[in-house]
Amino acid sequence: MYISFDTLPEESKIWIYQSNRKFSDDEISEIETDLQQFIENWAAHGTSLTASYLLKYNxxxxxxxxxxxxxxxxxxxxxxxxFIQSLEQKYNVDLLDKMNVTFKVGEHVAHKTLIDFKKMAKDKAVTGDTIVFNNLVNNIAEFNESWETPAADSWHGRFF
Incomplete structure (x- = not known):
């Protein structure tokens, strides 16, 4: 059963999938339709899940x-x-590779392989103050508090 994301309790479990590229506005519209349909039918042991989704930064x-x-x-x-794998195929994107890092450069959202991010840290192109997306957060409370966080305050901090 789909409900609005902002009405879910803070303890709600979340899963974050980052794309290796920005989705177009048309793709976002299609993905929203696909997500709504998936969530309406999402169940565990025959019982509908009370669920939602959020799309951020395209x-x-x-x-x-x-x-x-x-x-x-x-x-x-x-x-x-x-379902996520079907989106990967439909839009020719990578959503499941956890060996990538997404971070902010000003207001721009950048995406690099972990190897490239480590090199950028070594070269001081990114610092502990660089805002990274910590996709390891487990629930909405952690998402709200520490999804967008300085690299030094997340698992990325080991590179500085």
């Missing part, structure tokens, strides 16, 4: 589930990954 897809009503289980998580 690059991030955030799925969220209120686990107070029904916990997302292995099969339902597998279904969400299969």
């Amino acid at each position: 690059r991030f897809i955030i799925l969220a589930v209120n686990q107070e009503n029904q916990v997302a289980t292995g099969c339902s998580i597998d279904a969400s990954v299969a």
